[in-house]
Each structure stands twice: as structure tokens, then as C-alpha cells.
Amino acid sequence: MALAQRIAKVHERIARATERAGRDPASVTLVAVSKTVDRESVDEAYRHGLRHFGENRVLDAVEKYATPLPEDASLHLIGQLQTNKAKPAAGLFDLVESVDRPSLVGALAKEGMRLGRPIPILLQVNISGEEQKAGCDEAAADMLADSILTEPSLALRGLMTIAPLVADPEHVRPVFRGLRELRDRLQIRHPESRLDILSMGMSNDYPVAIEEGATHVRVGRAVFERN
Numbered sequence: 001m002a003l004a005q006r007i008a009k010v011h012e013r014i015a016r017a018t019e020r021a022g023r024d025p026a027s028v029t030l031v032a033v034s035k036t037v038d039r040e041s042v043d044e045a046y047r048h049g050l051r052h053f054g055e056n057r058v059l060d061a062v063e064k065y066a067t068p069l070p071e072d073a074s075l076h077l078i079g080q081l082q083t084n085k086a087k088p089a090a091g092l093f094d095l096v097e098s099v100d101r102p103s104l105v106g107a108l109a110k111e112g113m114r115l116g117r118p119i120p121i122l123l124q125v126n127i128s129g130e131e132q133k134a135g136c137d138e139a140a141a142d143m144l145a146d147s148i149l150t151e152p153s154l155a156l157r158g159l160m161t162i163a164p165l166v167a168d169p170e171h172v173r174p175v176f177r178g179l180r181e182l183r184d185r186l187q188i189r190h191p192e193s194r195l196d197i198l199s200m201g202m203s204n205d206y207p208v209a210i211e212e213g214a215t216h217v218r219v220g221r222a223v224f225e226r227n
């Protein structure tokens, strides 16, 4: 299958999932995870209409996007971020999805201050409790969200999670539901904030994530992998 067909297939599965959930297809943003492909493939995907791209390594991305993407494209950081890379990350990415600890909140807030604009971020939560997974514990999410929301140089836009890789995506439905419920609770606690984004779902499970309220799905292999 060629890139155009793979993209069309993903859009079609997004449309069907939103239909099952009674949602507007326009309420779901496809973030094409381009971490395994070169810049040429990203540009090709852009020409095929994709506008949101996800990368997981800051310094590689700085090089890969030395020539910036067009104005209407956006770049998301979806991989673990070390505090000593907060500066290049804040400069390059339109959304940092992987904020999961106080030291990183501090480092990014400092960069926001320096840049004179709030850095858009998501709080990454380890809903499944898998040990090797990044993300803060669900129990720590309230405190971390509170501290982010006191930082004028950070703009908390919502939550992100990575579900465990399982054979049957139905098995991770509770993870997606858990993230949505956590977002709903945080939104009630902080009515002044706009926690609109739920970034959840990858190639093997994004339709289930959409049924549970995902606004952003991070799809890598289904878009870029030849099969």
C-alpha cells in the first residue's frame, strides 16, 4: 500500500470510530508519528494533507527540522524529555505532550519566561500503572496539574497517556476511559483552565481510544510502515 492509501485508511477508521461514538470526525486530530522516518517522508506526508507530526527525540528533531515545517504544520514532542533539553524542546515543539514531573515543569516554565510566551503542554499520566512506562502516577496528577496551572509561562492543554501494548485493544479501553475521567475531574477542579486535549491511542488501538474520547491519536506505523 502506498502512503496515500495508508493515510486514507486511517482517516476512514477515524471516521467510523467517531460515528460509532456519535462524535464529529473533525473533533479528532491525527498526529502522524514520524519518529522512524526521515524528513523526506514527513514532507511527503505533508503533501498528502497531514499537518501534525510527532517526534520522540529532541536533538534529532532539532536537526531534522532545521528547515522548519510550513506555518500550518505542528510538531509534537511525544517522547521522554530530560530537563537539560527543555530549552531546545521549548524552542522547536508546538506541543510538549510528555510533561510528567515537577523538575520538568520548572525547567519548561523557565523557558516560557525566557521566550515571553506560555509553552503549550500536556500532562502525561501512567494510567495503566505499568512500571516501565513514563508518565506520572494517577495519584500525583492532581498536584502536578495544580502546580502547572500556577505557572503563567505554561499553558496546560490536557492529558496524554500511553496504553500497554496488548493483542486485543478492548483490553486497554479502561486505560483510555481512565484518562478521560481524570481530565473531567481536573477540569471541574480548574474551571478557569481549558483541558481540551486527550492524546491517546496508537496504531493498534486508536479506534477504541476515539470511542473513549481521544481528541488526538498518535499514529506511527499505520501511516508510515509499508505492509
Ligand SMILES: *Cc1c(COP(=O)(O)O)cnc(C)c1O
Pocket (backbone or CB within 6 Å): 033, 035, 056, 078, 079, 162, 202, 203, 204, 218, 219, 220, 221, 222
Ligand atoms: C511511537 C509512538 C507512537 C506511535 O506508535 P505506533 O504504534 O507506531 O502507532 C505513539 N505514541 C508514542 C508516545 C510513541 O512513542
